[in-house]
Amino acid sequence: DSGVTQTPKHLITATGQRVTLRCSPRSGDLSVYWYQQSLDQGLQFLIHYYNGEERAKGNILERFSAQQFPDLHSELNLSSLELGDSALYFCASSDGTVTEAFFGQGTRLTVV
């Protein structure tokens, strides 16, 4: 158990819909990272938050957004969903040193 909790574990939704994925980092970790994993692209970095502030953006679409709340949990919002958004979405947390990242079990999103 990494200590990082992601909910829900599975999500099936229709094209055009909006979903919210939730992540609770390890106790004491201030950094939260979101990654998308697909079979052909591997793990792609989406966005990084540190203590409530956005620190870095990766390959995140404009239809996607995220935030980190005062209690340090984070949410990833995906809107106007397309079939190609079907993937595994992972959250990872660290104490701020990027060399130690702990991953949650992921949310498997299926867009139909």
Add this chain to the structure above:
Amino acid sequence: TQLLEQSPQFLSIQEGENLTVYCNSSSVFSSLQWYRQEPGEGPVLLVTVVTGGEVKKLKRLTFQFGDARKDSSLHITAAQPGDTGLYLCAGPRSGNTPLVFGKGTRLSVIA
């Protein structure tokens, strides 16, 4: 263009065999990490290598960081079915930035 190239992409071997998987880049990394991911789970950190030429051992797994800090290898001795999984290498693109990952080597060890 993938910053970290892993090879081979797939590897299927018999229990008891030895194997080596590779992680290569044209860029210098301050550190590289290796993760193992099993189906339905998130990646689990195995090791971090920091110094060029560094060798770290974790039971039957030996990790090496290239002298120029552009590549790394993972050697498994006497592979077991429990070693089956997706092996990912990752590193910070520069400084204290989020990790970039290779696409991984999918290892299957057959009993």
